[in-house]
Amino acid sequence: MRPGAVMPLSLVTRGSRWGPAQAHTMSIETEKELSTEDTARVAANSAAAIELSVVLPCLNEAATLEVCINKAKAAIQREALSAEILVADNGSTDGSQDIARRAGATVVEVPTRGYGSALLAGIAVARGKYVIMADSDDSYDLSQVTSFLHKLRDGYDLVMGNRFKGNIAAGAMPFLHRYLGTPVLTRLARIFFRTPCGDVNCGMRGFRKEAIEGLGLRSLGMEFASEMLVKSSIFGLRIAEIPTDLSLDGRSTPPHLRTWRDGWRHLRFMLLYSPRWLFLYPGCLLMLMGSLLTLWLLPGMRHIGRVGFDVSTLVYSATMIFVGYQAVNFAVFTKVFAITAGYLPRDEKFNRLFRVITLETGLVIGAVLFLLGLVISILAVDFWRATGFGPLNPGRALRMVMPGVIFLTLGCQTIFSSFFLSVLGMGKR
Numbered sequence: 001m002r003p004g005a006v007m008p009l010s011l012v013t014r015g016s017r018w019g020p021a022q023a024h025t026m027s028i029e030t031e032k033e034l035s036t037e038d039t040a041r042v043a044a045n046s047a048a049a050i051e052l053s054v055v056l057p058c059l060n061e062a063a064t065l066e067v068c069i070n071k072a073k074a075a076i077q078r079e080a081l082s083a084e085i086l087v088a089d090n091g092s093t094d095g096s097q098d099i100a101r102r103a104g105a106t107v108v109e110v111p112t113r114g115y116g117s118a119l120l121a122g123i124a125v126a127r128g129k130y131v132i133m134a135d136s137d138d139s140y141d142l143s144q145v146t147s148f149l150h151k152l153r154d155g156y157d158l159v160m161g162n163r164f165k166g167n168i169a170a171g172a173m174p175f176l177h178r179y180l181g182t183p184v185l186t187r188l189a190r191i192f193f194r195t196p197c198g199d200v201n202c203g204m205r206g207f208r209k210e211a212i213e214g215l216g217l218r219s220l221g222m223e224f225a226s227e228m229l230v231k232s233s234i235f236g237l238r239i240a241e242i243p244t245d246l247s248l249d250g251r252s253t254p255p256h257l258r259t260w261r262d263g264w265r266h267l268r269f270m271l272l273y274s275p276r277w278l279f280l281y282p283g284c285l286l287m288l289m290g291s292l293l294t295l296w297l298l299p300g301m302r303h304i305g306r307v308g309f310d311v312s313t314l315v316y317s318a319t320m321i322f323v324g325y326q327a328v329n330f331a332v333f334t335k336v337f338a339i340t341a342g343y344l345p346r347d348e349k350f351n352r353l354f355r356v357i358t359l360e361t362g363l364v365i366g367a368v369l370f371l372l373g374l375v376i377s378i379l380a381v382d383f384w385r386a387t388g389f390g391p392l393n394p395g396r397a398l399r400m401v402m403p404g405v406i407f408l409t410l411g412c413q414t415i416f417s418s419f420f421l422s423v424l425g426m427g428k429r
Contacts, residue, residue, distance in 0.1 A: 088122030116224025161244030283327025290320030362418025370411025
């Protein structure tokens with residue numbers, strides 16, 4: 001649709017129809033999600049070139065759902081948009097489905113519970129070029145849908161709401177969410193993925209449907225919101241944000257969001273999608289600290305003030321090297337798997353690196369490390385032989401053996417990791 005074009009509202013209500021009706025062939029999966037009445041409504045909507053779909057996830061929102069729908073309808077009518085309103089119902093038992101239909105919305109029945117599950121089903125059914133999603137508890141002002149649409153028309157793929165730049169009503173956002181959870185997650189998203197947004201958890205956002213569907217989103221819970229933003233950032237989509245007001249929700253039931261559980265799910269998702277921060281950087285730090293500590297302790301016992309550091313500390317420093325090296329390997333494994341499976345975009349720098357570091361290269365490096373460790377171990381055994389294979393001073397013995405153990409272990413890890421990495425990369429060739 002040409003930006004700014006005026007078209008008739010495509011919402012279909014009982015007894016009235018805005019726009020011509022025409023049969024529409026739907027997938028079997030979609031037909032199962034819609035009732036006969038809702039299927040007819042979608043068919044009528046699809047006859048017109050729908051520009052905007054408003055998707056509202058719903059679970060027992062009878063107290064506020066109609067208000068939300070009416071606000072969205074008023075905004076749509078005000079600018080004479082060609083639009084539809086979809087309510088993705090997650091198994092409400094309070095009559096939310098009938099309320100939505102009476103208000104003129106199409107109900108998408110979603111049997112699988114979860115915020116992400118509801119939204120995925122609603123987005124799949126949506127016919128608009130653009131989709132705007134918001135909660136059904138009247139905490140977001142759905143009269144703002146046109147503000148999101150105008151930004152999308154400017155060419156952005158994802159437009160995020162920012163509650164911190166808008167007005168947050170007293171009591172609308174819990175203290176922990178406002179001053180700890182959301183700021184911390186937002187900061188991590190900006191560090192890990194360079195997202196340009198200042199509010200990663202805002203539930204009102206708009207996007208170009210084709211662009212978001214191309215990301216292959218799959219999270220079924222609250223972390224769906226993080227997945228959308230993280231993948232949009234990783235795959236280079238154009239992202240903008242606009243100020244969004246947040247009001248005290250109008251529901252009479254407890255909120256669906258669970259502070260610690262859902263906060264952890266958001267954080268877990270971010271970590272899993274950032275192998276550099278989860279594995280690579282901690283691994284490199286551990287290896288560096290372990291190596292420096294080992295070199296410091298090898299000549300003999302060290303003191304800092306009255307505290308002495310001897311071979312017991314040396315064992316822990318060697319362990320830091322092992323764990324750090326394994327973490328670095330995990331970072332590489334995760335990156336290769338994620339790219340091969342399509343979770344992350346292809347990385348040309350990574351591809352160039354693997355054209356140099358092949359299976360054979362890894363085997364040679366592993367063999368050199370192993371042989372170096374073997375030579376050091378043989379020298380240690382020879383020293384033991386020179387003493388008649390009798391008791392040795394524990395401190396001196398460990399300082400002789402530990403370098404050999406380190407190199408032997410790193411050599412074996414490198415060899416096995418090279419083979420495993422080669423298996424993971426088979427899909428790339």
